[in-house]
Amino acid sequence: MNQTAPAKRVRREVAVRQKPNTITRFIGEMDRPFLIIVLLLVCIGSIAVFSSSYAHSANRYGDSYALARPQLMYVFLGIAGMAALVIFAPAVLRVLHTFPKVIYLIALAMNYAVPIFGDNYQGATRWITILGIQFQPSEFLKFALVLICVNHIVKNRDRMHTFRYGVLSFALIGLPALGATLWQSHLSATIINCLILYTMMWLGGTGAKFLGAVGAAAIALAASVLTYGKTLIEMIVPHALDRLEVWRDPFSFMSNASGGKGWQPAQSLYAISSGGFWGLGLGQSNQKHGYLPEPYNDYIFAIFCEEMGFFGAVLVIGLFAAFAWRGFYIATHSQDKFSSLLVMGIIAHVIIQVILNICVVTNTIPSTGISLPFFSYGGTSLIILLCEMGLVLAVSRYSYTEKA
Numbered sequence: 001m002n003q004t005a006p007a008k009r010v011r012r013e014v015a016v017r018q019k020p021n022t023i024t025r026f027i028g029e030m031d032r033p034f035l036i037i038v039l040l041l042v043c044i045g046s047i048a049v050f051s052s053s054y055a056h057s058a059n060r061y062g063d064s065y066a067l068a069r070p071q072l073m074y075v076f077l078g079i080a081g082m083a084a085l086v087i088f089a090p091a092v093l094r095v096l097h098t099f100p101k102v103i104y105l106i107a108l109a110m111n112y113a114v115p116i117f118g119d120n121y122q123g124a125t126r127w128i129t130i131l132g133i134q135f136q137p138s139e140f141l142k143f144a145l146v147l148i149c150v151n152h153i154v155k156n157r158d159r160m161h162t163f164r165y166g167v168l169s170f171a172l173i174g175l176p177a178l179g180a181t182l183w184q185s186h187l188s189a190t191i192i193n194c195l196i197l198y199t200m201m202w203l204g205g206t207g208a209k210f211l212g213a214v215g216a217a218a219i220a221l222a223a224s225v226l227t228y229g230k231t232l233i234e235m236i237v238p239h240a241l242d243r244l245e246v247w248r249d250p251f252s253f254m255s256n257a258s259g260g261k262g263w264q265p266a267q268s269l270y271a272i273s274s275g276g277f278w279g280l281g282l283g284q285s286n287q288k289h290g291y292l293p294e295p296y297n298d299y300i301f302a303i304f305c306e307e308m309g310f311f312g313a314v315l316v317i318g319l320f321a322a323f324a325w326r327g328f329y330i331a332t333h334s335q336d337k338f339s340s341l342l343v344m345g346i347i348a349h350v351i352i353q354v355i356l357n358i359c360v361v362t363n364t365i366p367s368t369g370i371s372l373p374f375f376s377y378g379g380t381s382l383i384i385l386l387c388e389m390g391l392v393l394a395v396s397r398y399s400y401t402e403k404a
Helices: 004-025 030-060 070-089 088-098 100-115 139-156 163-183 187-204 208-228 230-236 240-248 263-275 298-333 338-359 380-403
Strands: 119-121 124-130 133-135
Touching: 004 263, 030 070, 030 298, 030 380, 070 088, 070 380, 088 100, 088 119, 088 230, 088 338, 088 380, 100 124, 100 163, 139 163, 139 187, 139 338, 139 380, 163 187, 163 208, 187 338, 263 298, 298 338, 298 380, 338 380
Parallel strands: none
Antiparallel strands: 119 124, 124 133
């Protein structure tokens, strides 16, 4: 009996010493509930893109699948990227740990190149073509901003309560990103990046008094610019004043005499209200037949509400709520501070975008051109979003291995 106990102790010590090798080999399982939620959102979003785009595609391109077909390709590319990040998670997380500043600088460089070398589409220059591939760098900048903030927090976790590290450092980190998106006249990306910075300050441990002061200062600055800085707004984001004016009463700006500036938000409200509780049925929307411009983009949720009704809208919102809950569950059970904050930042920026999009579609806030994650048509946003989901799943798999 006395010889058996030491032998068991030795075996346990050997197992502990071998545990890092087990982690390196990476035999853990990913978080299945989170994966199921993501796949459900992707599937519902893909159906919504086809349903909202086929009439527009048939009229403009003579092919009902002209937009649905590339969207499916983006889905497959995004899922492939997500799978690759899960499979090679140790190497990917090591790169993110080691080169956050390099990644952020690359994202900044691409965004500052957009106004100079970018492609113009419907009066906006937000895309750039490299090696024949057109993409929107501002989508990558959101992730890079989360990453550089996480790096700053982890390195200064014991000093985040001070003004220098809890406020000033975030300002110095974020100003180049805000400058890049403002130079593109990309107001929605600028707003999202501001909210990402503020959220990361909160998650990082910035003191409540500093958070309150920053929030109050931001509100005061916005109010003063809207009141006294109209010339400045017209120089930087010339479309913002029109959208503020339309937001107050979009129905008054639907006529040709007013330039039809309120047409889109008004038609969005018509679509939502006509859906009722159960909706008109999948594919039965009236507003997508030439009434709501580009119904497959920022206002796709309005078409979804028209077809699936209040019941469908609540289900989708509930799915996003489950997405947030499971994402934060993964974050709180992650193996280290860096991984935890990275997952929280990714989940937070997706939920921020969801809330803003739904608020725009319902005319709760002025139109800002914010897409709905997993739903709105577009390659760059969907592929980068699914790759971010791969990082979340990679962290969950790493954590599960740590516990094994």
